[in-house]
Amino acid sequence: MGFAYDALVHGPVKFDAMATWKSLSERVSQGIYMGEGLLLPHTRVPGLPQPLFAFAVCPKGFTDIAVKAGQVPQYICLLLSPAESATCHTQFIANIARKLLNPQWRTQALEAKTPEQLNALFED
Template identity: 30%
Template sequence: MKIVEFLRSDAVIASLSGQAAPAVLAELVRPLAASQKVDGQRLVETLLDREKLGSTGIGEGVAIPHGKVPGLPGLMASFGRSAGGVDFRAIDGKPTHLFFALFAPENSAGTHLKALARISRIFKNPAFREAIMKAPDAAEIYRLIEAEDAKY
């Protein structure tokens, strides 16, 4: 499974403007709601419900908010970067800069977990995270994700 199978280039946001978790999650959902014809409010609620269970901020400036949504045809994702960082209650207590939102169909536990593991794996690389932070635009961010994804 490759990340580019469920992350489209038009779902990459180079500059998130939200200052708090709910605003960031709403921004991450917008391109998916528009391109995938899904209810954006339902996606935001899915992510907020998941965050209530515990932060998806995995540390080192990365968060992978995720959830399952009935009726989705397959995995879908968006990516956003916050230059200033957001308090996302990450496990290391540091601000979160890189957000990878993932949505999966309701009955897709194995696929959902494989996707989460793959995202987590590529974002463990400090040089990759730094390159994403320095990328000039969304197109370059997508290219970097695509290139890093191809290594595994």
């Protein structure tokens, strides 16, 4: 999660990195496993102009994460949403859930060998 967050902090959209990390950490302590192999650490950020996300896959599975017995999280989507728009937040989560419910999309994400291949799965 640290690498994903670092990518957002050093991206083109500026936000209060320390306050956001604190909020994100509180959310993580409440649980971030959404099912279907997805870890979804997320928080709302005041003044953010648009949702920001970092997505990564780990075919062997992410470890040290509390999930239901027999399940292995293989996808992580770190999401920062504008605090002022609940709709924006909900729409993004619904969109990523639709992708992960598609077995073909999940397979393509796991098989992606480059960041460009993974990014292409979000272009629709």
